[in-house]
Amino acid sequence: MNKYFYPLIENPYSNSDIRKGINVLKSKQLTLSNETKKFEKNFTTKLKSKYSLMVNSGSSANLLALQCLINPYRKKKLKKGDEIIIPTLCWSTSLWPIIQSNLKPVFVDVNSETLNIDEAQIKNKINKKTKAILLVHVLGNSCDMDQIMKIKKKYNLILIEDTCESLGSKYKNKYLGTFGEFSSFSFYSSHQISSGEGGMICCKDKTDYNIIKSLRSHGWSRGTTFENKIYNKNPHLDKRFIFFNSGYNLRPTEVAATVGNNQFKRIDSLIRMRNINRKKIINKLLSNKILKNKIDFYKENKFVTPSWFGLSVKILETKKNIKKTLVKKLEKNGIETRPIISGNFTKQPATIKYGLSKRKKYPNTDLIYNKSFFIGLPTKKISNNYLTKISLAFEKSFK
Ligand SMILES: Cc1ncc(COP(=O)(O)O)c(C=O)c1O
Known part of the structure; x- marks a missing residue:
């Protein structure tokens, strides 16, 4: 299971x-x-x-x-x-x-x-x-x-x-x-x-x-x-x-x-469903008082009609190592998470091993890795009960 x-x-x-x-x-x-x-x-x-x-x-x-x-x-x-x-x-x-x-x-x-x-x-x-x-x-x-x-x-x-x-x-x-x-x-x-x-x-x-x-x-x-x-x-x-x-x-x-x-x-209907579910989840999470000011969501860029892969979440809290702690809790509470791609790729062991990293700084990519993650987006209609369950799992993880 x-x-x-x-x-x-x-x-x-x-x-x-x-x-x-x-x-x-x-x-x-x-x-x-x-x-x-x-x-x-x-x-x-x-x-x-x-x-x-x-x-x-x-x-x-x-x-x-x-x-x-x-x-x-x-x-x-x-x-x-x-x-x-x-x-x-x-x-x-x-x-x-x-x-x-x-x-x-x-x-x-x-x-x-x-x-x-x-x-x-x-x-x-x-x-x-x-x-x-x-x-x-x-x-x-x-x-x-x-x-x-x-x-x-x-x-x-x-x-x-x-x-x-x-x-x-x-x-x-x-x-x-x-x-x-x-x-x-x-x-x-x-x-x-x-x-x-x-x-x-x-x-x-x-x-x-x-x-x-x-x-x-x-x-x-x-x-x-x-x-x-x-x-x-x-x-x-x-x-x-x-x-x-x-x-x-x-x-x-x-x-x-x-x-x-x-x-x-059926890609158009799959995209539409993900977009609808994304809006519903965002609205639900942002209406939760405990989560307000603690999280936000990435939006599409100007002129983009998005076909969302997942729902990327920004953590607004500033505590050190907050993402690691949060992700652990979310996973424990039944929500599968992923990093935004793989973060700053120059920090991966393979790029270091191959001498590609050059010690240059990429602060925005680091920020994304340290303060963001993403979750999936269902391709089927989600119920209000399910939305409440997601909101509660987030609430429990952020407490
Ligand atoms: C940005 C990007 N490029 C390439 C790939 C590789 O695709 P595949 O897993 O089909 O090899 C992925 C996989 O998720 C990806 O996210």
């Missing part, structure tokens, strides 16, 4: 998701085929992205974006040591593909109100080696995309949007993940939609699309626009198995694709 009465996510799969998954199992076609292609097509149509390719996780999508940037089949490929700007508030696999591609991350602090990269600080970090910005859209919110696009244009930078936490959010009515050359999405189980494990990468350029398609499948040419050209140069080889590029196997299964696609079809 779940030890939480308020988990990060309750079973996110509907009966029809399960039925679709079973039908795929029964068809015995489990490896990449029509279900994956259908999902990719739907994703492209809804987001108005140019190309979408499904992969086995959001992490794989980030890896493909970075690997594509250094790929020899790309006309303008990045070189070893080229710099990529990234917010300190990021996920592990937002960062590591940069290192794994022999590129250099340059950290920028975030805005403590929006949780996203502080646009004002980006310009100070730009030099001749700066080639790209990797944005992380945190928990459904977005930074000021007008500012980002201005910076991108002025300094001729590539933009990668890690949209793993923000599928469905819009900035000025345009979906996040459609601004940059590349974007990544995650369908891990607590995200806006879930396929168990799964992800999507979108890109704008036809050659990039075909490069990532080959990287996703062993580096072979089959099914890409390179296929005929490469074969004509190598007619002695079996056309089906010509490996013209480096590669991985990052393909999804058909079960993940069908479940993901089925959820994607």
Whole structure:
């Protein structure tokens, strides 16, 4: 039994998701085929992205974006040591593909109100080696995309949007993940939609699309626009198995694709439900006298129509180590919590081990880590009794 009465996510799969998954199992076609292609097509149509390719996780999508940037089949490929700007508030696999591609991350602090990269600080970090910005859209919110696009244009930078936490959010009515050359999405189980494990990468350029398609499948040419050209140069080889590029196997299964696609079809109602529940929970908690002036909530940035991942909570109390104590109590009282991504990533042991931390200070990210956390958002209608239970659990934890 779940030890939480308020988990990060309750079973996110509907009966029809399960039925679709079973039908795929029964068809015995489990490896990449029509279900994956259908999902990719739907994703492209809804987001108005140019190309979408499904992969086995959001992490794989980030890896493909970075690997594509250094790929020899790309006309303008990045070189070893080229710099990529990234917010300190990021996920592990937002960062590591940069290192794994022999590129250099340059950290920028975030805005403590929006949780996203502080646009004002980006310009100070730009030099001749700066080639790209990797944005992380945190928990459904977005930074000021007008500012980002201005910076991108002025300094001729590539933009990668890690949209793993923000599928469905819009900035000025345009979906996040459609601004940059590349974007990544995650369908891990607590995200806006879930396929168990799964992800999507979108890109704008036809050659990039075909490069990532080959990287996703062993580096072979089959099914890409390179296929005929490469074969004509190598007619002695079996056309089906010509490996013209480096590669991985990052393909999804058909079960993940069908479940993901089925959820994607109802994403608008899932977003609406989370938004309604978010408002109800905020109103309930803020009307509790004990909690008043002790907590507050992050709001969407200007021009953002959010698709909330979770409900991020700000602790207003100033006591030392307050967050650790509170989170412990909330967990004990049945509310599952998470840090806001992983806090200041330069403070994680891995970044220190790899010599990436450089002892620089990122006070806003530290503040967020020390004074905030997030809880899930149910995707089904919640009752008044349930709201009262949540409020009581918070009250008990803050006493
Ligand atoms: C910002 C961000 N990027 C990337 C990922 C990785 O996604 P996945 O778990 O699908 O590999 C996550 C995971 O939650 C994330 O929050």
